[in-house]
Amino acid sequence: MPIPQDRIRNFCIIAHVDHGKSTLADRILQVTGAVDERNMKEQTLDTMDIERERGITIKSVAVRLEYTARDGETYALNLIDTPGHVDFSYEVSRSLAACEGALLLVDAAQGVEAQTLANAYKAIEQDLEIIPVINKIDLPGADVDAVRRQITEVIGLDGDAAIPASAKEGTGTLDILEAIVAQVPPPKGDREAPLRALIFDAKYDSYRGVIVYVRVMEGRAARGQRVLFMSTDDRYEISELGVFVPEARPMETLEAGEAGYIICSIKTLRSVKIGDTVTDALKPAPGRLPGYKEVQPVVFCGLYPAVDTDFQELRDALERLQLNDASFVFQADSSDALGLGFRLGFLGLLHMEIIQERLEREFDLTLVTTAPNVAYEVHLTTGEKLTIENASKMPPAAHIERVEEPYIEAEIICPTEYLSGVIELCKKKRGIHSRVDYIDGKRCMAVYEMPLAEMVLDFYDRLKTLTRGYGSLEYRLIGYRPGNLVKLDILLNGEPVDALSCIVHRDRAEWVGRTLASRLRKLIPRQQFEIAIQAAIGQRVLVRETVKAVRKNVTAKCYGGDITRKRKLLEKQREGKRRMKQVGNVEVPQEAFMALLSVQDEPER
Amino acid sequence: MSAVYVHIPFCRTICPYCDFVRVRDRGAPVDAFVDALRREIAWASPEDAPLRSVFFGGGTPSLLDEAQLGEILDALDRRFGLSTAVEVTLEANPDDVTAEKAWTWRRLGVNRVSLGVQSFDDAALRYLGRRHGADGARRACEAIRDAFANWSMDLIYGARPVGAWTATLEECVRFDPPHVSAYGLTYEAGTSFERRRGEAIEDDDSLALYREPRAALGAWKHYEISNFARPGRESVHNLVYWRNEAYHGFGTGAYSFLHGVRARNTTDLHAYLAHPGAKCESLGLTLREVRLETVIQHMRLADGLTHAAYRRRFGRALRDDFGPALDALAARGLLSDDGVCVRPTAAGFELNNEIGLALIG
Structure with a gap:
């Protein structure tokens, strides 16, 4: 018999990274008996190694828990895990849309951070009932009262109602479960209406194909039902549906108000769009659920095999990776300097790092990566509009009417003593000051609008360094704005190197060119001939650096014991040279293609 | 051709740049070492190729x-047969050289x-941590030249003062030795010079110093990267290494x-x-x-490698x-x-490692 809606609670946990979300989820699973103590693996909900290492959750899972509350009734609590990072903000919003309530977890020692705020606002936008929880009250630095005040003053929720807890020690878990039952409204939705189910996540399983996570909003989904995915207009038959408890438990139906999974022989994740609506194929609902959008990549980089012959291997790896992460895109690309490779698009910087790391770790590939960049909108004098994701594809300046670049709004929370440093950093990154809010006596939030291009290079690292790790950052795209942008070319012995071209603000072009050229001079080893490194805008050369020719490279002494040792040493050097890229007649080490990143470390005049 | 190298590890003082196996000689079991050498030599199996050189190094x-010294030479003679056609070289420290000793060796x-x-400059010799001074070097040269x-x-x-090199080469020419080795100072790992690597001279300066003997020793043949000889006075022993032959x-x-196997004796006395x-x-x-090592080695030699020899x-x-x-x-x-012959150019000497890198492919 289906569970009545008033016995269902759909909720999620939202928090800043490392505030204890996964630990609390584990504790809840344990207390409700979904996982017994003996089989408890730390942080059951995070399944990938990289996620665990970075303390973040990239993909969500929904788990049904049975909880008998103090009122004597047994409830089905659906815990919907949300991605923990800004890059996946759209996916987060869809997970939130599947819930009626959210636990807002705040670290008792660290207090409200940038992601706490951003996530809280997203939950408020979705009209969720928010239950603040102050976690880690066992820590020596815990200051529960201060965090209560921050919740009241900064987020605008009732801090006094916040539940003190220590997920690590299990304190407060039952209070949290009771609060979910008491405060989170039960789901609504007509179970007799045509089916409308929200896809809030999907995962690839090598045995069963794609597992689609849905929240049924109206009607019911049943095994064997013919369904229509409304945005992609694909039709399938549901071969299995059910809930995770946390292992899969197949059922006959999923009714309005329930969250669970459906399996319908879908082969690739690319066929499933997060936010899409599943309806009955024969009796479709009149329209989609609100809030669907196509997610567009915002950060791009080139990825090339270090050894040319690994191109096919890299393609295979990308295809396999895309089976379980459809949120990055790639297309074959070729560079004069780097040969055959791919251009990849990501949802954000962290997303890019994760994909790069997975490629190297899981597929054992050595890759040459170019510095990340954003997509520019180029308006030509002909009225045509182009999207440029690769600086080397920029049309000549004479054909360009204007160039627009993506802007973000960044919220940076940091201790007040670092504020001046943060402001300086934002200014240097072409940031436009919006406001500074004070969170309490100790911390403040600076809000800036700035070009995404400035953010993708090294902003987060520098922010962390300059705030000694205390700064936190959240950003969202706010659209394209015209910029005084030019393409900066790097020439080696007079030949432009496509993989080293970049788009920069005109005012900084000379400085970037100068610094980049000087970096390259240090990175490119001396060769038998002199190498001229030039930075140029169009025909105008801004700066010239020279790598002097190597004139002496000889092992002066070579006696009996040295012969094989020397040969092996040369073989090792030779191996190193093989990993360099031949650009014209110049051998360029891989690091050179990332030099744009390190340029940012240089003090600016 | 084949050759024999005999390593005598004892030194009165340890030169700070030297990375060969060496120990202080005070109280060292030199006699026991000579005994051990005689046993090792007695058990050796001579190569088929005729012995052309014996080299005492340290x-x-x-x-x-x-x-x-006599006992070691006796042992070598018994096992390998030392004719007058065999070059027998002894490495000598100027400190040890007297006219009498020279004639005894002979x-x-x-x-x-x-x-x-090493140098005819007192300051440079001190920099190198040598016991002898310039005058000691001169006396030793005279004694050796006589015998x-x-x-x-x-x-x-490359030792400081760097400029002493020119005068040292001039004096070298005046002594007119049939063979000159001219090596750049290196700061090898495991020596006390290792932590002084910062003092190493720049490549371009080093190149200028490297080129000096080429000019100063015009009457000698620059037959190997770091070696010069009058006609017929090339080092037979080192040519065995540079032609990658057996020793x-x-x-x-x-x-x-030997037989394609490179081996090293224990370094522990x-x-x-x-x-x-x-x-x-x-x-x-x-x-x-x-094959690869053989070609790489021959490219150290001005005469290179003939296609026929290969x-x-x-x-x-x-x-x-x-x-x-x-x-x-x-x-x-x-x-x-x-x-007929593949040989390195002057640039091929100076960029010799580039030849090796390219041959590795």
């Missing part, structure tokens, strides 16, 4: 006394001395290359005394590796094995190939 072989069968002059027709003056450039190695830390000839490294080379030795054509690399190197001006 350490400081010149601190052996007459009896010790009488025992030594027919070549490699004299570690030996065949001798080598060994010099080091025996006796004594602590001595290397040998006491282990050696207990088991003379015990190896601490042994590496069998593939034929491909031997074919005689390996039964294959040099161009079949290394043709594209040789062409690329010729195009870079590092070697020449006239169809």
Whole structure:
């Protein structure tokens, strides 16, 4: 018999990274008996190694828990895990849309951070009932009262109602479960209406194909039902549906108000769009659920095999990776300097790092990566509009009417003593000051609008360094704005190197060119001939650096014991040279293609 | 051709730049060491190729006394047969050299001395941590020159003051040794100079110093990267290394290359005394590796390698094995190939490692 809606609670946990979300989820699973103590693996909900290492959750899972509350009734609590990072903000919003309530977890020692705020606002936008929880009250630095005040003053929720807890020690878990039952409204939705189910996540399983996570909003989904995915207009038959408890438990139906999974022989994740609506194929609902959008990549980089012959291997790896992460895109690309490779698009910087790391770790590939960049909108004098994701594809300046670049709004929370440093950093990154809010006596939030291009290079690292790790950052795209942008070319012995071209603000072009050229001079080893490194805008050369020719490279002494040792040493050097890229007649080490990143470390005049 | 190297690890003082196996001689069991050497030599199996050279290196072989040196030479004679056609070289420290000693060596069968002059500049010698001064070096040169027709003056450039090099070369020319070795100072790992690497001179300066003897010793043939000789006075022993031929190695830390196996004796003196000839490294080379090393080594020599010699030795054509690399190197001006002989150019000496890198492919 289906569970009545008033016995269902759909909720999620939202928090800043490392505030204890996964630990609390584990504790809840344990207390409700979904996982017994003996089989408890730390942080059951995070399944990938990289996620665990970075303390973040990239993909969500929904788990049904049975909880008998103090009122004597047994409830089905659906815990919907949300991605923990800004890059996946759209996916987060869809997970939130599947819930009626959210636990807002705040670290008792660290207090409200940038992601706490951003996530809280997203939950408020979705009209969720928010239950603040102050976690880690066992820590020596815990200051529960201060965090209560921050919740009241900064987020605008009732801090006094916040539940003190220590997920690590299990304190407060039952209070949290009771609060979910008491405060989170039960789901609504007509179970007799045509089916409308929200896809809030999907995962690839090598045995069963794609597992689609849905929240049924109206009607019911049943095994064997013919369904229509409304945005992609694909039709399938549901071969299995059910809930995770946390292992899969197949059922006959999923009714309005329930969250669970459906399996319908879908082969690739690319066929499933997060936010899409599943309806009955024969009796479709009149329209989609609100809030669907196509997610567009915002950060791009080139990825090339270090050894040319690994191109096919890299393609295979990308295809396999895309089976379980459809949120990055790639297309074959070729560079004069780097040969055959791919251009990849990501949802954000962290997303890019994760994909790069997975490629190297899981597929054992050595890759040459170019510095990340954003997509520019180029308006030509002909009225045509182009999207440029690769600086080397920029049309000549004479054909360009204007160039627009993506802007973000960044919220940076940091201790007040670092504020001046943060402001300086934002200014240097072409940031436009919006406001500074004070969170309490100790911390403040600076809000800036700035070009995404400035953010993708090294902003987060520098922010962390300059705030000694205390700064936190959240950003969202706010659209394209015209910029005084030019393409900066790097020439080696007079030949432009496509993989080293970049788009920069005109005012900084000379400085970037100068610094980049000087970096390259240090990175490119001396060769038998002199190498001229030039930075140029169009025909105008801004700066010239020279790598002097190597004139002496000889092992002066070579006696009996040295012969094989020397040969092996040369073989090792030779191996190193093989990993360099031949650009014209110049051998360029891989690091050179990332030099744009390190340029940012240089003090600016 | 084959050769014998005998390593005498004892030194009165330790030179701060030297990375050979060496120990202080005070209270050292030199007699026991000579005994062990005799045993190791007695057990050796001579190569088929005729022995052309014996080289006493160190350490400081010149601190052996007459009896010790005589016993080792006797043992070598019994096992290998030392004719007058065999070059017998003794490395000598100027400190140890007297006219009397020189003649004693001569009488025992030594027919070549490699004299570690290093410099004729007192400050440079102090920088190198040498015991002798410039005058000591001069006296030693005279004594050796009187007793030996065949001798080598060994010099080091790059010590401070750097400018002393020119005067040292001028004085070298005045002594007119039949052979000169001129090596750049290196700051090797495991020596006390290692932590002074910051003092090493820049490449371009080093190149200028390297080029000086080329000009100063115009009457000598620059027959190897760091070596100069009057006609017929090339080092027979070192040519065995540079042509990648077979050699025996006796004594602590001595290397040998026999039947395609590179091996090294234990570097531990006491282990050696207990088991003379015990190896601490042994590496069998593939034929491909031997061919590669052979070509790389020959490119250290002004006379290079003839196509005929390569074919005689390996039964294959040099161009079949290394043709594209040789062409690329010729195009870079590092070697020449006239169809008979492949030899390095002057640039090929200075950028010799580039030749090796290209040959590796």
